[in-house]
Amino acid sequence: MRGASAGTVEAALDAADPLPGTYGFAGELPDGRLVRDVLGRELCYVDPESGAWAHDPDGLPNAEPVPAGHVRELGTGATERAWRLPDPPADGERPVQRVRAALDRALAVDGEKPAVDGDGLAVDGDGLAVAFSGGVDSAVVASAVDAPLYVVGYGDCADVAAAEESAAAMGRGGDLRVVALSLDDVEAAVPEVARAIGRTNAMDVQIALPLYLVADAIAADGYDRVALGQGADELFGGYAKVANAPGDHRVDADTVRGARREVLRSLPDQLERDLRAVRAAGVEPVTPLVHDDVVRAALSLPGDWLVSGGTRKRALREAARDRLPDVVCEREKKAVQYGSLVAREVDRLARRAGFKRRLDDHVTKYVESRLES
Structure with missing residues (x-):
């Protein structure tokens, strides 16, 4: 678990508390569930074919992010929302x-x-x-x-x-x-x-x-x-x-x-x-x-x-x-x-490489060309 202890996360799940006092968290709980905080402030990816997971998608052939605010069962792949971002009424007091x-x-x-x-x-x-x-x-x-x-x-x-x-x-x-x-x-x-x-x-x-x-x-x-x-x-x-x-x-x-x-x-x-x-x-x-x-x-x-x-x-x-x-x-x-x-300079590089502004989304095309080359 990155960003918080398993105990903090488990308590937040039990209390349905989306904001338990952390900077965000993601990772595996002792019972084999993957979890990611409500704002996705930490990262967690899973390969649905192999069941492997990591904080970084590199090395996972079919990496999919665990959605923010969700829990995923590693064994079954079942994913459900655990928390929603609060929507409190406006409070003008101090x-x-x-x-x-x-x-x-x-x-x-x-x-x-x-x-x-x-x-x-x-x-x-x-x-x-x-x-x-x-x-x-x-x-x-x-x-x-x-x-x-x-x-x-x-x-x-x-x-x-x-x-x-x-x-x-x-x-x-x-x-x-x-x-x-x-x-x-x-x-x-x-x-x-x-x-x-x-x-x-x-x-x-x-x-x-x-x-x-x-x-x-x-x-x-x-x-x-x-x-x-x-x-x-x-x-x-x-x-x-x-x-x-x-x-x-x-x-x-x-x-x-x-x-x-x-x-x-x-x-x-x-x-x-x-x-x-x-x-x-x-x-x-x-x-x-x-x-x-x-x-x-x-x-x-x-x-x-x-x-x-x-x-x-x-x-x-x-x-x-x-x-x-x-x-x-x-x-x-x-x-x-x-x-x-x-x-501005990326736009300049794109035009210098032949991707003129009259082209649809010319900068994206330039970036794609850099990866291909």
């Missing part, structure tokens, strides 16, 4: 304080002891670096740990500028390490990342590339874990399609809370991509902002504490003010594939 307390629990450091959940997942300590793009998500994580901060980007990208400004504002400028990418770096990583995540579509590859490249630089410097701000956008209303609900065609919901709920359904798929990309570089991801306590606090937020006016992730930004300077809490950022300029 929303900032609730989020702040949840962050404190997820990120807490007691003196020099590493912060852990009930089963020992460290979010601080030796061997840890932080993927830091200068936005509130990664800055909240960085605020809790004494660790180097890594930002990756091409040329004069927005992410490097944001990281430099935020690190300076936090008094952490000396901790920041800029990983300046070349076009050759991006080109060489494309097939590696596509193989690692098991996907070739343009969006997934472009998102995974900067994660892989920053993790690769962290591994090269001798660190074996990377702390990430993953999940904050999904939990706290960071996407434009959530902020624009119900007027955005990308969501069906007619409220901000409903749109956030739709986005959360995509989190297991996104985390699978991100975790596989980071692990392919040789480091272990640490994702404290998807701790069960943070998830529980976020789920009960009213819509106007997710998005208010032009401010997305309102509750998270307000809760972070006791940790971060206002300029960091208020910083707006592009998605990592755009802020790092990696998406």
Whole structure:
């Protein structure tokens, strides 16, 4: 079992508790059942023909993921849902304080002891670096740990500028390490990342590339874990399609809370991509902002504490003010594939290879060609 003890998981099954106080878990219970937490924050695959299972699909000829929130009987292959993500009513009572307390629990450091959940997942300590793009998500994580901060980007990208400004504002400028990418770096990583995540579509590859490249630089410097701000956008209303609900065609919901709920359904798929990309570089991801306590606090937020006016992730930004300077809490950022300029450079590589924009999904075709060659 990865991420929690078997005892914790068994108790969560008995109590039908989808959020038992962990950072996520997956693996085999003593009775031979496979299990994966409700948000898919850990990975678990099974080969239905042989019955073999693993945390990584490599080596399983017919690997299928155990669905998030499900239990699978290894012997029979029977799979059933064990948990559903809670859908509590909006609670406007002290929303900032609730989020702040949840962050404190997820990120807490007691003196020099590493912060852990009930089963020992460290979010601080030796061997840890932080993927830091200068936005509130990664800055909240960085605020809790004494660790180097890594930002990756091409040329004069927005992410490097944001990281430099935020690190300076936090008094952490000396901790920041800029990983300046070349076009050759991006080109060489494309097939590696596509193989690692098991996907070739343009969006997934472009998102995974900067994660892989920053993790690769962290591994090269001798660190074996990377702390990430993953999940904050999904939990706290960071996407434009959530902020624009119900007027955005990308969501069906007619409220901000409903749109956030739709986005959360995509989190297991996104985390699978991100975790596989980071692990392919040789480091272990640490994702404290998807701790069960943070998830529980976020789920009960009213819509106007997710998005208010032009401010997305309102509750998270307000809760972070006791940790971060206002300029960091208020910083707006592009998605990592755009802020790092990696998406632009992959598009450039595709066109240079003869896959013109007039072709349908030209970047995906380019990625597929790299795997074939």
